Structure formats: structure tokens, C-alpha cells
Amino acid sequence: MKKKWISYPYIIWMILFIIVPLILVLFYSITVRTEDGIIFTLKHYKRFMEPVYLSVLFRSIYLALICTALCLVLGYPMAMILNGRNIKRRNILILLFVIPMWMNFLLRTYAWMTLLERRGLINTFLNMLGFPSMNLLYNNGAVVLGMVYNFLPFMVLPIYSVLNKIDRSVIEAAEDLGANAFTVFRKVIFPLSLPGVISGITMVFMPAVTTFVISRLLGGGQFTLIGNLIEQQFLLVGDWNFGSAISMIMMVIILLSMGIMSKYDQEHEGGGLW
Template sequence: MKKYSAYPYIVWSIIFIIFPLILVVGFSFTKYDEGLIFTLDNFKRLMNPIYVKVFVRSINLALISTLVCLIMGYPMAMILASTEIKKRNIMVLLFIIPMWMNFLLRTYAWMSILGRNGFINTALRTLGFPTVNLLYNDGAVILGMVYNFLPFMVLPIYTVLSKMDKSLIEAAGDLGANRVTTFRKIILPLSMPGVMSGITMVFMPAVSTFVISRLLGGGQYMLIGNLVEQQFTVVNDWHFGSAVSILMMILILIFMAIMSRYDKEESGGHLW
């Protein structure tokens, strides 16, 4: 019976995962030239400095956003894990509630806050200060990424910290370790699985997003996600768009492999 219960999932995976992936791979290695022919031209186009710049900018912004999420998210996860259970559940709920709102609406909300006639500039004009340009720059794009993806960093770290054996921390204190030493030798190594999961969960959507860069970047910041969307919806070049998608998947898989290997090395280490 268990054997047959897996069949619906297998059929679902074939139809909605494997088959579309085969189509994307097929499009990436073909083009129309008096008929459908096999070619590597789609991948050769990616060597164009314009597209290289897009990839470098996408990875750079994604790494910065991931780092900011880690710096902000780790202390928040520690606060959540150290709070009483009743208060902790309320805090976690308040942290998750914004995620219930549509991703597009959350991004649009920042446009009304950062815009020339938005809340911040209106407050500055009221106080007699000159307005500032807060939209359509790297800072706005990074802010949008951090706001939307921060929960993906906090929750995995919080889950690991909340399940940590508190007797280890008490033992470290009994042996004379101060808070800094306890954090560096005990808490941080044990929380690395959550950190690695959080980094992966933030970096992947950050490097492939196109809504945030289009709205908060004003279309001036072409990222990998925007390039793929443009090829499929505007240029109608599905072959080159598929090649870009394949390269993006390869980059993400490489990043995940690095994170997975590092996570295994940390898990196999010892607490000194």
C-alpha cells in the first residue's frame, strides 16, 4: 500500500518538475534557423559583458542582502529562543504575519514609504529638511530583499537555538566561560545548521528575484530574474531565456553544494 501511495507524487513530479526542466534544457540548446537546430550560441551569448555584468550585480546584491539578513536575523533568533514560551509564540506570530500578505503588496508598500511623495520625504518636508532620493538605487533594492527575506533567515536559526540543550550552556558557565566564550565555543557552532539553512533560503530567492528590482529599482537595475522574465515575456526569445535559467540553476546548485559541504564539516567538528 505504501508503494502505491507514492505514485501520485511521482506523477506530479514528472508533469510539473521533470518535464518542464527537460523543455527548458531543450530550448537552451536549440534555436530557430530555417528550422529547429542544435546550437551552443545561447550560452555563448552569456559571455557578452552586458550579461556578465547582470550576473555579477545579481550575485553581489544577493550576497549583501544575505549578509545583512544574517547580521540582523541571528540576534533576533537568539532573542526569540531565550524568551518565555508564551511570549515567544506571540513574537513568532508577529514576525510571520507580514508573510501572509502578498509579496507584491509588501514591495509596493515600500514604494509609498520611500517615494518622493512618500512617508519619509513628507516628514522631512514637514520638518523643513530637503527631500532625498530613496528609490531606484541599490539601497532600495537591498532594503526590499532584506525586508521580504529576513524571516527565512530568522526562523531556521530560531528553530535550532530553541532545541539546543541548555545544559551545555550551563556547563560552560560552571567551568568559568563568560558569555562571549560561551557564544563562540558553544552556541555558534551548534547553531550552524540553522545558519546554513537560513543563508541558502535567503540567497536563492534574492539572486533570482525580479519584482523587487523592477519596483524598487525602477527598472534601472537588471538582475538575473529580470533578464529571464524579459526574454520570455518581452523579447520572446525562449531559447536564450532558457539558457540564462539553466546557468542560474547551476549557480544556485553550486552555492547549495558549498553550503552543504560546509555544514557537514561544521556538524562533524568538535566543541573545544
């Protein structure tokens, strides 16, 4: 307790780069600059209630939910495979799985563009087989694909780490008491892995709902998500006040979803990230 000063750099860091910007965002979101100076208003929040913006919000949540569901469906079996009993094979698999993450996120997404383009690799291959070209890029599917591809590790790794911690003898005990492989999974492995599933869901849903790069690159102009909206307000339109208001709304949504998740998680006593 004597060495309180050790925490000062972190406290300063947090004040400078987290607290102050948050206050600024909040300040921008409830003010408007007029000739008479700065006045407080809620009109930016009211503006967000217009259907055109609400539909952007719903599309963002909808696509993020689909992405999260897909990540769960793909990621859970993946985590179970990684958790296989052969240690040597497990390490190779984990390495293969993590290698793409060493590459920059943007590069990976650009790579998908070249694959999905009208003259891209996949269409060229289809043409060779005599099929017509397909519109693979610039639709919801492409955006979801990009999200799943980029965020899948955030689902797999927490589930894997929880599965890895499950005591083997608990599984053997279930077998011993008459449970076949499916029942063991349903009654023991899955319930015990829930903390991992929950932190996986949180870690995929949050970046998915706020992404703007994936939707811009793979979704083209027409598939605006809430992240793109915020980006536009700040960088293109220059309406910092409205952008800040949307950011605040986004933050509240994320905080709420995290709160729900962590409340659910507490019943299963941690092991996850939150």
C-alpha cells in the same frame, strides 16, 4: 513496501511539473529555430558571456550577497531574542514576526514603494522637518532593502529553530567550566547554531539572487537583475532560447552554491534544512 502505488501521484506530479519543464528549458537553451527546422547550438550560452549580461549576473550576485549578509547580521540577534526564556513573550514575538508574512509578497513590496517615493511618507516627513527630499527609490539601496525586508524571516526562523534545540545544560556546562556569556556564545552557542545559519543563508541567497519583482518595483528600470533579464527574454523579447540558457546558468549557480553549503554543513551534522 507493498504500498508502492501510494507514491505514484507524487511521481506523476513531479514528472509533469518538474522533470518535463526542466527538459524543455534545457532543450530550448541548446537549440535554435531556423527555416530548416530546429538545430542544436551553444550560441545562447556564448551570448551570455558578453559583458553586458555578465555584469547583470555579477550585480545580482553582489546584491544577493549584501542582502544575505545583512539578513544574517539582523537575523541572528533577532533569533536569539525570539529564543528568550520567557515562553509567553516568545510566542507573542514570533506571532508579530510572522504576521507580515500572511500578507502577499507583492503587496508588501508595493507598500515600500509608497513609503520611499519622492512624495512618499518618509520624504513628506523629512520635508516637514525642513530637510530636502531624498532619492530613496530606484537605487541599489532600495532593492537591497526590499530583499532584506522580504527574506529576513527565512534567515531568522531556521536559526531560531536550531537555537531552540540547543540543550540548556550544554550552555550551563560551559558556564560551569568558567565561560562568561561572550565565551559561551563564541565557543558553544554559535558553533552549534551553524546548521541553522547555513540553511538560513541558503534560503535567503537563493530567492535573493533570482528575484525580479523586487528589483522591478523598487529598482525601477535601470537596475536589471538576472531575474529581470530572464523575465524580459520570455515575456518581452520573446527569445525563449536565450531565456532558457540564462535560466540554466542560474540553476547551475544555485546548485553549486547549495552543494558548497551542504558540504560544509555535513561537518556539523545537519539540523538545518538541507
